[in-house]
Every structure is written in C-alpha cells, then in structure tokens.
Amino acid sequence: MSSRMLAGVRVIELAEVWAGPMGGSYLGDLGADVIKVESYPRFSVTRIVTPPVPGQGPSYETSATQQTANRNKRHLALNLRTERGAEVLRRLLVDADILTESYSAGTFDQMGFGWEFCRAVNPRLSLISMPGWGVEGPYQGYVTLGSGLDASGGHWALRGYPGEPADQVPAIFHSDATGALTLVFAAVTALHRREQTGAGARIDLSQIEALAWQLPGAFAEWTMHGREPGKLGNADPFVVPHGVYRAAGGEAAGGGDGEAWVAIAAEDDAQWAGVARAAGHPGWAVDGHAWATVTGRLAARAAIDAALAEYALTATAEQIADAVQAAGGIAAPLIAPWSVLTSPQHQARGWLESVEHRWVGTQLFPGFPWRTSPDAASWDRPSGLVGEHNQELLSALGYSAEEIASMVADGVIGDRYSPRA
Amino acid sequence: MEQPLAGMRVIEVGGTLAVAGATKTFSDFGADVIKVEPRGGAAMRRLPPFRDDEPGPERGAMHIALDTGKRSLVLDVTTPSGRAVLTRLAATARLVFVHLPRAEALAALEAVRCATPRPTAVALAAHGLEGPFAGRVENDMSVFAWSSRMRTHANPGHEPLRYGPGVPTMQWAATAAAAGVAAAWGHAHDGEPRDVEVAGVEALLSNVDAWYVIWALNGIELPRGGGPSKTLYPAGCYECLDGYVLFASAGEPFFSRLCTGIGHPGLPSDPRFATPAAKAEHWDDFMQYLGPWLAERTRDQAFRALQAHGVMLAPVLDIAEAMTTPQALARGSFVSAPLADGGTTTIAGPPFRLADAWAARAAPRLGEHSTALLDELGYSRTEQIALYRAGVTG
Numbered sequence: 001m002s003s004r005m006l007a008g009v010r011v012i013e014l015a016e017v018w019a020g021p022m023g024g025s026y027l028g029d030l031g032a033d034v035i036k037v038e039s040y041p042r043f044s045v046t047r048i049v050t051p052p053v054p055g056q057g058p059s060y061e062t063s064a065t066q067q068t069a070n071r072n073k074r075h076l077a078l079n080l081r082t083e084r085g086a087e088v089l090r091r092l093l094v095d096a097d098i099l100t101e102s103y104s105a106g107t108f109d110q111m112g113f114g115w116e117f118c119r120a121v122n123p124r125l126s127l128i129s130m131p132g133w134g135v136e137g138p139y140q141g142y143v144t145l146g147s148g149l150d151a152s153g154g155h156w157a158l159r160g161y162p163g164e165p166a167d168q169v170p171a172i173f174h175s176d177a178t179g180a181l182t183l184v185f186a187a188v189t190a191l192h193r194r195e196q197t198g199a200g201a202r203i204d205l206s207q208i209e210a211l212a213w214q215l216p217g218a219f220a221e222w223t224m225h226g227r228e229p230g231k232l233g234n235a236d237p238f239v240v241p242h243g244v245y246r247a248a249g250g251e252a253a254g255g256g257d258g259e260a261w262v263a264i265a266a267e268d269d270a271q272w273a274g275v276a277r278a279a280g281h282p283g284w285a286v287d288g289h290a291w292a293t294v295t296g297r298l299a300a301r302a303a304i305d306a307a308l309a310e311y312a313l314t315a316t317a318e319q320i321a322d323a324v325q326a327a328g329g330i331a332a333p334l335i336a337p338w339s340v341l342t343s344p345q346h347q348a349r350g351w352l353e354s355v356e357h358r359w360v361g362t363q364l365f366p367g368f369p370w371r372t373s374p375d376a377a378s379w380d381r382p383s384g385l386v387g388e389h390n391q392e393l394l395s396a397l398g399y400s401a402e403e404i405a406s407m408v409a410d411g412v413i414g415d416r417y418s419p420r421a
Numbered sequence: 422m423e424q425p426l427a428g429m430r431v432i433e434v435g436g437t438l439a440v441a442g443a444t445k446t447f448s449d450f451g452a453d454v455i456k457v458e459p460r461g462g463a464a465m466r467r468l469p470p471f472r473d474d475e476p477g478p479e480r481g482a483m484h485i486a487l488d489t490g491k492r493s494l495v496l497d498v499t500t501p502s503g504r505a506v507l508t509r510l511a512a513t514a515r516l517v518f519v520h521l522p523r524a525e526a527l528a529a530l531e532a533v534r535c536a537t538p539r540p541t542a543v544a545l546a547a548h549g550l551e552g553p554f555a556g557r558v559e560n561d562m563s564v565f566a567w568s569s570r571m572r573t574h575a576n577p578g579h580e581p582l583r584y585g586p587g588v589p590t591m592q593w594a595a596t597a598a599a600a601g602v603a604a605a606w607g608h609a610h611d612g613e614p615r616d617v618e619v620a621g622v623e624a625l626l627s628n629v630d631a632w633y634v635i636w637a638l639n640g641i642e643l644p645r646g647g648g649p650s651k652t653l654y655p656a657g658c659y660e661c662l663d664g665y666v667l668f669a670s671a672g673e674p675f676f677s678r679l680c681t682g683i684g685h686p687g688l689p690s691d692p693r694f695a696t697p698a699a700k701a702e703h704w705d706d707f708m709q710y711l712g713p714w715l716a717e718r719t720r721d722q723a724f725r726a727l728q729a730h731g732v733m734l735a736p737v738l739d740i741a742e743a744m745t746t747p748q749a750l751a752r753g754s755f756v757s758a759p760l761a762d763g764g765t766t767t768i769a770g771p772p773f774r775l776a777d778a779w780a781a782r783a784a785p786r787l788g789e790h791s792t793a794l795l796d797e798l799g800y801s802r803t804e805q806i807a808l809y810r811a812g813v814t815g
Contacts, residue, residue: 003607004607004611005603005604005606005607005615006603006606006607007607007610007611008610018629019629022629026599030603030607031607050635050639051635051639051641053638053639054639062638064634064635064637064638064639065629067634067638068629068634069629128773133748134748134752134774135774136751136752136774137747137748137751137752138747138748138751139728139747139748141728141731142728143728143731143732143733144669144733144734144735145669145733146630147667147669147735148667148669148733148734148735149735151658151666151667151735151736151737151738152667152735152736152737152738152743152746153738153743154738154739154740154742154743154744155584155585155588156667156737156738157737157738157739157740157743158584158585158586158740159574159582159584159585160582161576161579161582165658165665166658166664166665166737167648167649167657167658167659167660167665168576168646168647168648169646169658170573170574170575170576170582170645170646170647171646171656171657171667171669172574172584172630173629173630174584174588174592174628174630176629176630177592177628177629177630177631178592178595180629181592181595181596181598181599182595182599182772182773184599184602184603185446185595185598185599185602185772185773186772186773186775188602188603188606189425189426189450189602189773189775189778190425190775191606192425192426192606193425193775193778196422196423196425197422201775201776202775202776203773203774203775204773204774204775205772205773205774206752206754206773206774208748208754209752209754209769209770209771209772209773210772210773212743212754212755212769212770213445213446213591213595213769213772214585214587214588214591214592214595215585215587215588215591215740215769216482216483216485216486216487216587216768216769217468217469217470217482217483217586217587218585218586218740219486219740219744219755219767219768219769220470220482220485220486220766220768221470221482221740222740222741222744223744223755223766223767223768224470224472224473224482224766225470225473225474228739228740228741229740232586233580233582234562234580234582234583236586237469238469242562243580244562244566244571244580244581244582245580246580252572261566261572261580261581262566263562263563263566263571265560265562265563267560271558325557325558328558330558330559330560330563331563332559332562332563332564332566332567333566333567334566334571334572334581335566335567335568335569335572336569336572336636336642337569337632337633337635337636337637337642338636339569340569340626340633340637344552344553344554345548345549345552345553345554345555345622348551348552348553349549349551349552349620351623360638363637363638364637365634365637366626366627366631366633366634367623367627368623368627369596369600369619369623369624369627369628370596370597370600370617370618370619370623370624371549371617371618371619371620371623372600372604372615372616372617372618373615373616373617374613374615374616375607375613375615
C-alpha cells in the first residue's frame with residue numbers, strides 16, 4: 001500500500017468471494033484507497049470458503065482467503081437493504097473514482113443501485129461489474145464459482161489425464177486469479193477513459209471472457225482446423241522430453257503421500273544436451289545417436305520418458321533439477337508448500353511477508369506478485385475485522401456519534417456476525 | 422471516440438510468450454505497442470498451432486492472437502548498436518517490457534534507463550533478476566512446478582498435472598500487464614518513472630488459487646482431486662444425458678435450492694441430510710434423487726433448470742462448445758480478427774467491455790514497421806543501411 005502508483009484513487013468494493021476482493025487488494029497494494037463495503041448481517045463467502053485458523057477469535061475473521069484477499073483496505077459492514085444503509089453507500093460514492101461489484105448479473109440493479117444510480121450520484125464514478133458470465137447476455141442471475149467458469153470456459157477440457165472422463169479432473173479456481181488481475185487493468189483503463197471524457201465509465205467484466213484470453217492455442221485448434229485439442233497430460237505434441245517424473249524423495253516427499261516429482265523438458269538440441277549430460281549419458285546428444293535430433297526424439301518419446309524416469313529416481317527432485325539446470329536443460333521440482341519457506345531464492349529475495357493480525361497472529365504470507373521501485377508495495381493493513389473502520393468512515397461522511405449509535409442499534413452497521421449468519 | 426490508451430507508447434523486448442501476452446491488452450485498448458524482435462523473429466512466433474499446420478512466422482496462433490495491433494521492429498538488442506537504438510526508442514515510450522536471459526536483460530534495462538526522458542521499465546524473469554536461481558531458464562511447465570500449485574493438481578496415485586498449455590505463462594503475462602498499467606499511470610501523474618519486476622514464480626505463488634497460504638496458516642496440504650466428493654455434495658462433476666455438469670452447491674442455501682429444483686424440497690429436513698454428519702453418510706441415498714433427474718436431462722437443460730433456482734452449477738464444455746454457448750454468442754465473446762495477409766480468423770474478444778475501447782487489429786509481419794520506426798527516430802537512410810548491413814536491424 002505504500003506504493004503511490006494509484007495514489008488519490010478511491011475504490012469502493014462491493015465484490016464478494018474471491019476474484020473481486022483479490023483485485024481490490026491489488027488496487028490497495030498499488031496505492032489506491034480501497035473501502036470494502038461488506039455485506040451485513042450476512043457475511044461474505046470470502047470469510048469462510050477456506051477453513052478458519054484454529055485458535056482465538058471468531059472463525060469468520062481467520063480464513064486464509066480472508067487474510068490475503070482483504071488486505072490493504074478499510075472495512076465497513078453495512079446492510080445495503082436498509083434505507084439508511086443505501087444512503088451511506090450513496091455518500092461514499094460521491095467522492096469515489098471506482099465502484100466494483102460482483103453480484104450475479106442484474107442483481108445490483110434489482111437492489112436499487114446500478115449504473116444510472118451511480119451516474120446520478122457522481123458522474124465521474126466508474127462502475128466495474130464482474131459477474132462470472134458478464135452483465136449482458138441471457139445468463140441473468142446465474143451464479144457460479146471459479147470452478148464453474150473453468151468447466152464451461154474450455155479450460156477443463158484441456159486439463160487432466162489423456163482419455164480419462166471429466167469427473168476425474170481436479171476442480172480449480174484459476175479464473176479467480178485471472179479475474180483479479182483483469183480488474184486492475186480495467187480500473188486503470190476506466191481512469192484513462194475519464195481523462196478523455198471527464199465522465200465515469202461503465203465496464204462489463206465477464207470473468208469467463210477474461211479467462212478465454214489465456215487459451216489462444218486451444219481456440220485456434222478449433223477455429224483453424226476444427227480439432228479439439230483434448231487432454232494432453234504433461235506432454236507437448238512437439239517437444240520431447242516434456243514431462244513429470246517420480247524422484248527419490250526430497251523436501252516435497254515430506255507430505256502425507258510421500259511423493260516427490262520433478263519436471264524435465266528440453267525444447268531444443270542444446271537443452272537436450274544438458275539433460276543428457278546431467279543424466280550421465282552425454283552420448284544421447286551426439287551426432288549419430290537416434291535421440292540427438294528433434295525428430296529422433298519425437299519418434300522415441302516413450303523410450304526417452306522411460307530413460308528419464310529411471311534417471312529421476314536416482315536422486316531427490318531438488319538434486320535432479322539442480323543438475324539438469326546446471327548442465328543447461330530445463331527442470332524443476334514440483335515443490336510442496338513448505339518448500340516455499342526453505343527456497344534459497346525466496347530467502348535471498350526476502351519475498352515472504354511477515355504480517356501480524358489480531359486473530360491469526362504473526363504469519364508468513366506470500367509476497368506481492370510484483371516488485372516495484374522506488375515505491376515498493378507493503379502490507380500496511382492486515383485483513384480488516386468486520387466493521388473495523390465503521391466509525392472512522394461514517395464520521396468522515398458527516399454522520400454524528402448519535403446517528404452512528406442509532407445505526408448500530410438498528411443493525412444498519414455492525415462489527416460482529418452471528419455465527420450462523 | 423479515441424481508445425482509452427491512445428497516445429501511450431509501449432515497447433516489448435524479448436519476443437517470449439510472456440512478454441507478448443503482457444502487452445496485448447495495451448495494444449487492444451489503443452496503446453501504440455512496438456514489438457522489438459530479434460532477426461529470426463520473436464520466439465513466440467514459433468509456437469503452435471499454425472494455420473493449416475504449416476509453420477511460419479506469420480502463421481502461429483499465439484502470434485496471431487497476442488500480437489494484435491502491434492508494430493514490429495527487428496532489432497538485435499544484444500549488440501551495442503542495437504541497444505543504442507533501443508535507448509532512442511525508449512525515450513518515446515511510457516512503458517518498456519523486457520523479457521530476456523538475465524545478462525541480456527540487465528544490459529537492455531540499462532539502455533532503457535539511459536533514455537531521456539526515461540520510461541517506466543517492467544522486467545519479466547522466471548525467478549526474478551536477482552537471487553541464486555536468477556540465471557535459470559524455465560518454461561511454462563517448470564515455472565508452474567515452482568509455484569507449488571502443480572503438486573496437488575493431481576489425482577491420488579497419478580502424476581501431477583500442469584494447467585492448460587501456456588496458461589501459467591499467460592497468468593504471469595496478465596500480472597505484468599496489471600503492474601505495468603498501474604506503474605504507467607503513476608508515472609504519468611507524479612512524473613516518477615518506476616522499475617517493476619515480475620517474477621513468474623512469484624506471480625503464480627501469490628495467486629489466490631495457490632494453496633501455500635492454506636498450509637502456512639492452517640498447517641494442511643489440500644487433498645488431491647479424485648472425483649466428486651461423497652461427503653460434501655454436490656461438488657464436482659456429475660454425469661447427465663450428454664456429458665457432465667459441475668456443481669459447487671454443497672453448502673446452504675445452495676443445497677436447499679438444488680433439492681427444490683429437482684422436485685424434492687423436503688430433503689434438506691430429511692434426517693439423512695439435515696446435518697453435515699448425516700449427509701456425509703448418505704451420498705448413495707441422495708444420488709437416488711439426483712442421479713435419475715440428471716440422467717433425463719442434457720447439460721444445458723440441467724444448467725438452465727437449476728440456475729433458475731439459484732444453484733451453482735455449470736456445464737463441462739469442450740472447446741467448440743465453449744465458443745458457442747448462448748451467452749458467448751449473444752455477447753460476441755469471440756471475434757473475427759484480421760490477418761496480415763488480408764484473411765481473418767476467430768480469437769477471444771475483450772477481457773472486459775468498455776464502449777468504443779477495444780479492437781483487435783492484424784498482427785504485424787516480421788519487421789513490417791522497421792523502416793518507418795527508424796525514420797521516426799531520426800536515423801538517416803545511410804545509417805539504416807549500415808545498421809541493416811551489420812545485422813542489427815531487419
């Protein structure tokens with residue numbers, strides 16, 4: 001948040017679950033003043049979608065998602081379905097630059113807000129709506145998590161073991177990660193548009209379309225050739241070797257399954273020579289050997305995979321990766337979470353962030369996705385407690401102490417949830 | 422109306438998939454993006470698939486989809502002469518993205534910082550430019566391996582899997598784009614150029630869907646996949662008449678809505694399903710209700726019928742189906758993009774919609790704009806011939 005890149009930009013966040021809040025944290029990291037208007041008295045899924053951290057404090061304050069996706073914001077817990085709650089939002093928007101919301105398509109309008117409301121309150125305000133399938137279109141009111149967007153966006157059809165049915169593919173939430181970054185780009189683009197026009201912009205951010213942008217090769221196979229790319233596993237149709245092999249232990253083997261794996265690839269002859277040297281068979285890359293050429297390796301995929309599987313079992317995943325890299329090939333251990341702590345690279349860069357939070361204590365969080373100079377990002381505000389900034393924000397909006405107390409008494413704002421809310 | 426990023430010049434150096442992906446969104450929203458390519462062409466031009474399976478520098482799908490609207494300048498930035506051109510070019514830009522092997526990257530970044538005025542620089546490096554792994558060469562799969570996400574993207578007893586080909590790299594690109602657009606905004610408003618570094622491993626490891634943080638806070642490694650849960654349900658893929666639908670409706674209020682949607686509104690209060698503990702014991706019983714209902718319906722029928730009740734589910738679609746859903750067709754999620762040779766192809770449309778803001782123009786031929794750009798930078802034709810003869814430009 002010590003970054004000044006978006007200094008002076010005020011963002012009001014009504015977004016829930018994952019993509020929107022994470023994008024809001026990124027905007028905060030970059031220096032924007034982000035105010036999260038949290039649902040009240042019902043709490044957001046962000047607070048419970050991952051398990052609470054054991055220990056003190058209400059469970060809705062301690063989930064990992066809440067910690068990472070709601071940092072660097074101020075928190076206001078507000079019942080928007082009350083007249084006074086709606087008035088608080090209206091006052092917040094008067095001085096705001098960006099409003100983000102991720103309700104299902106059409107819901108924000110049905111609540112009595114929407115684009116016309118925003119424009120009337122503040123013509124310089126931009127509204128970014130980010131339902132899963134977008135605002136416009138027949139899927140009005142449809143609800144989903146990131147896993148559903150992966151399923152119907154085509155990515156599901158690319159992941160998994162060749163020939164296995166769709167129900168054996170692990171569910172993932174990659175579109176949340178993508179949507180969060182797309183939100184950042186969209187917010188800055190809205191600011192640029194306002195410089196041209198003097199007016200706020202309306203942005204329809206479909207999270208499934210933001211994901212589609214990342215699959216150009218798969219879509220091209222269909223549009224150019226009428227072919228479904230299908231599930232390739234870890235293989236690359238044009239690169240041998242390109243796979244994952246079981247290693248003889250190592251750090252990653254410390255988990256319950258005791259498994260350690262190493263990824264190995266050679267995209268050209270020089271990288272293949274590195275793999276061959278590391279494996280103790282430099283002859284594999286010498287003129288005349290069947291595997292020394294790209295086409296020779298393509299024809300010998302199974303034999304090369306078998307040879308590398310044998311090699312990978314001779315050392316730990318980290319040792320194999322170090323040896324192959326030192327010789328000029330591509331290799332990486334499939335690291336386990338605990339290896340993040342011992343990685344010499346992360347240690348050298350001081351990447352992890354030590355953050356103290358009232359209920360989860362001092363923890364080592366993932367660092368920022370970018371590093372900037374001279375104004376580096378910092379984790380100035382740990383995830384806000386429910387309603388942590390109610391008083392500060394409402395006072396700034398001109399509410400008297402009596403009015404604030406009355407709103408607390410009437411449940412318009414609050415600073416705790418009932419456990420089953 | 423002008424596009425929102427009109428007037429912003431962005432330079433891309435390195436020719437990788439990551440750096441080309443990072444600048445695409447700038448180009449499509451109106452920035453003047455100059456793709457600085459080595460003499461043989463950007464490496465990402467060599468990435469398949471290719472039109473009609475015939476490889477060539479203008480035929481690759483990654484180039485066609487990700488280089489939209491850019492201008493191409495062939496320049497060898499590994500030489501002093503090339504870096505001097507880069508310095509002059511950088512002085513005309515707001516933002517320069519660089520993705521090169523470490524030593525070349527450091528030299529190119531120095532050339533960029535020498536520009537007056539100097540632009541904001543964004544360096545992409547798999548592990549970052551400093552640290553014991555800074556010199557390592559990685560690819561889409563090995564960066565993902567380092568992210569900790571690959572290890573549990575697996576079924577028990579099987580090898581862990583990458584995401585879709587190129588997806589980790591594209592996510593890294595999206596990260597660099599977000600950081601770059603914000604840094605450029607800051608630079609334009611406070612006059613201070615920034616140096617930004619986006620390490621691929623760090624970008625992926627800090628994603629919301631990377632589970633390091635769950636392990637760090639909760640001390641647990643999330644279980645691997647292995648089919649739909651029989652204790653927390655329905656979550657995962659369920660078979661219907663013509664394929665699978667994916668549910669994420671194990672919790673309330675979604676479970677109750679689902680029961681109503683399939684015509685059994687009393688199930689949530691049935692003792693077999695009324696508590697999480699009881700529910701975990703009765704998956705087979707529940708399937709007596711859900712299984713036949715799904716078996717009579719297509720994915721689309723199940724999807725629409727249950728979404729009308731507010732149930733979180735989605736059809737599992739292949740690529741062709743994903744491009745032709747009623748929603749994708751109504752919105753024009755996929756658009757026709759012109760090709761440099763005058764033809765057209767279909768690519769993904771805008772990542773977000775803003776009126777009169779986004780356009781996908783043809784990707785450039787290799788070196789198509791070299792002469793025009795060198796003219797603009799003030800190089801005489803004599804100098805241009807000398808640079809070309811020395812192999813610096815093309």
